[in-house]
Amino acid sequence: MAEALLDAPSPIATSRHADRNRIRALLAQPKVVFAGGFILFLIMLAVFAPLIAPRDPLEQDLLAGTLPPMGFTGAEPGFLLGTDDLGRDVLSRLIFGTRIALIVAFVASALAALLGTLLGLFAGYFRGATDAAVSRLVEIWMAFPPVLLSILVVAIMGAGVGSVIAAIAIIDWTRFARVVRTETMAQAQADYVVAARVLGFGRLAILFREVLPNVAPVLLALLTLEMGIAVIVEAILSFVGLSVSSDTPTWGGMIAQGRQIIHQAWWVFAAPLAALFATVLAFNQVGDGLRRALDPVMQR
């Protein structure tokens, strides 16, 4: 949501020693440190899931079905967050669910950023027909409800992580294209670009070696925000039943399953929802912190 706030071009100010100040400004925000720490924690969970998870996330035990989380009557030791209707350990499924969530978050947003940045750079720098074509495409794209378009893409490509990643990249490149285009237009007017042109640099060299590094700060903030969005989209597609196969635990899949048995075992629904909430919040706080740290006007 916050990317609406990024639509305005940021004032131009970049130099090497400013970078160190930016990192300092970033780390001076406690919520950024906290949120960043949480994301690192999630990465650890995803990488070492088999070592950390108390049980096999797929192991069914029908005699231990719908056990409530610890602290509620009827809870059994060893099942910290309870079990689902098939007796699978909710905590272990939650931990393994970080894998799909983070893979999608990192890969899909990187692809969306790549596609959107290229188109945004070209549109903003070359203007004219290129800009008209890209802007028209962005407008057409935005006329689709994003959820509907992602479901459409996954339905066409067939369910699976690859399709989910492709769907997010195909849909969310517009977020990057819009912002990078505006930013590039502002940067292209700057003295350093004029100087590079006078020195006889080629257009692509100017675009990628001069303009791109100066667009990068905004891009980085946007990329982090997009990671949060990607986690949500994956959960939505899992919820609709279009993400990975049901053998692989995902938060969205757990939420969909929990919705079916919400009156018997609300924790199967609540636990992945809380994880989803915390993860999106964390990416958003880091993205917002980056935006603040990288924007010279906001450092006042």
Added chain:
Amino acid sequence: MAIVTLFGVAVVVFLLLRVAPGDPVAMMIAPGASAHDIAELRARYGLDQPFLVQFGIWLDGILHGNFGTSISLRRNVLELLTERLPATLELAIVACAIAVLLGGATAIAGTLIRRTRGEAMIDAVNGLMLAVPDFVWALAFVLVLGVLWPVLPLSGRSDPSVDAALSTHFYLFESLITGRFGIARDTAAHMVMPALALALPLAAVIIRILKEALSEAMVQDYVLVARVKGMTELRLVAGEALRNAVGPTLALTGVQFTFLIGGTVIVERIFAYPGIGSMAIDAVINRDLPLIQGLVLVFGALFVLINLAIDAGVAALNPRLRHG
């Protein structure tokens, strides 16, 4: 311009559906049907024609008000759309109203108590609100207000007994206008959770941008003059400053209103709310080409209309643009 966008939307969705593997006819026919039956069905829905011919037939139909026949529901697409669209429109209008009222009131309150702990609290809560998408709000409401503390109906649009009693598909608006408040209350109760889920992300953006615009306006000369004249703080903020802050806020939040329309797709699904959003998901899963095309076109038209309305609103609120 708007027509070009809509045409582009139509082309994109047509292309997407054509590259899709899987035969929609295969999904609707009984196993063991003869090749002849299948061919006949394909011909009936025009699926045996080349791509451009199919597109031409469909476009020609649209221009004559014929959206084709839904494959999975076997009903006229236009009929289905006119049945379902009012539900989505009501939901979106109610959600917009909540977002504008809640966002506006909070931004004004925040400006009134600026530089206090209260304002810091508004900013902190709003920072959280900006991060949470409609999908997560909707699920959280299901858990909290539907299950743990069950005060609101979890799904549907109204009690099953209601449908026959109304003559339009605008349940809420019709029952309010005709004074049948029992039905209005029931419909509104079903709408609270989905509408709030759609409204809160928009409200969050409105709060952030309007509050900033208000605090900028508060240091302008005309506000200082009004203050010297003895105007109360509330009138300064909600009168003088607001008048000048609304235009820029609308210009910056405009795109969020279209996100709200897009959000209806998943939010309607979560609450089994019978609008065009939940219908669209089923249409995609069932590979119902005519219905998908009709729905996407309706969403595209809504997007274009909202953008036109926002542009008109921004122009009307900005005296400098009025003659431009």
